[in-house]
Amino acid sequence: MAEKILMKGNEAIGEAAVVAGCRHYFGYPITPQSELIEYMAKRLPQVNGVFLQAESEVAAINMVYGAAGAGARVMTSSSSPGISLKQEGISYIAGAELPCVIVNMARGGPGLGSIQPGQCDYFQATKGGGHGDYRNIVLVPNSVQELVDCTVLAFELADKYRNPVMILGDGALGQMMEPVAFPDKAAEAPAKPWASTGLKGRKEPNVINSLHIQAPDLEKHNYHLQMKYKTIKDNERRSEEYRTEDAELVLVAYGITSRVAQSAVDMARAVGLKVGLFRPITAWPFPYEELGRLAKTARGFLAVELSAGQMVEDVRLSVTGAKPVYYYGRTGGMICSPKEVFGIVKKIMLGEEDK
Known part of the structure; x- marks a missing residue:
């Protein structure tokens, strides 16, 4: 290089x-x-x-x-x-x-x-x-x-x-x-x-x-x-994981949103919440098996995306109903902030958020 x-x-x-x-x-x-x-x-x-x-x-x-x-x-x-x-x-x-x-x-x-x-x-x-x-x-x-x-x-x-x-x-x-x-x-x-x-x-x-x-x-x-x-x-499935080894809640995000989500993971970890990030690098083929394996250990998943909810469907297919899947998104060109995502994470971890 x-x-x-x-x-x-x-x-x-x-x-x-x-x-x-x-x-x-x-x-x-x-x-x-x-x-x-x-x-x-x-x-x-x-x-x-x-x-x-x-x-x-x-x-x-x-x-x-x-x-x-x-x-x-x-x-x-x-x-x-x-x-x-x-x-x-x-x-x-x-x-x-x-x-x-x-x-x-x-x-x-x-x-x-x-x-x-x-x-x-x-x-x-x-x-x-x-x-x-x-x-x-x-x-x-x-x-x-x-x-x-x-x-x-x-x-x-x-x-x-x-x-x-x-x-x-x-x-x-x-x-x-x-x-x-x-x-x-x-x-x-x-x-x-x-x-x-x-x-x-x-x-x-x-x-x-x-x-x-x-x-x-x-x-x-x-x-x-x-x-x-x-x-x-x-x-050809490709993905990356961040702090998922012991994660109770796994954020799923790709592209620019995954950078926001990773910051939210760090904010959660700083206050003792066991949160990780799964990042698809191939949207097709979607890494269903790799994400699905995390359903054996995680208690829930949160799809974060700049849409009204599209990738979340592939997240649900990966988890096959084994664990709850939540969604948070912004649209119209608005980018969610790490603080916003961290707020949703806290609500889910405290049992206050609907799927």
């Missing part, structure tokens, strides 16, 4: 993508991720890459489809409503089994919402979002350094599984500045014999397609995709 430098989150993603071998970017400006598209506009020509500001989000995601189909390491980025416009293209890319990286620096919603941070795109990211039985791998970093690490990882996972990978951040992570280090060299892209690059000695060209007219053929393809998703679920 090189020496650390101070960078804004959005710009750090761009540099990490370049280090990871991304040479193609297609996007459309929208706050709070505009610094990323601006960074790529400046940086990609310096490494003989291709940057193109598309005429719309719909156009951008279909350009990603084309570049991925030709075997390129390619990325796009947007924020909440812009990702909504890309959903049809993302479903096509997943159906065609093409690797790409999609960044969502989420804002408060619904609708146009605000440019303030939000986590109300969790369902959109983890449940597919578009049409059809498909999945994105979803990474949820909580620091600028982890934005870098997850960007490099995203390209590797995308190529490994021939699948879209989404980095789900938020306006706060994109705008904050922290010291970061970049790997000296990322893993090279694997050979892509399936890419549509002309005959090159083959008798038949490679065809990139997500269309299967005959129902039995489409069902066979869907079965193949589901088997791939099972492999991803078995092998």
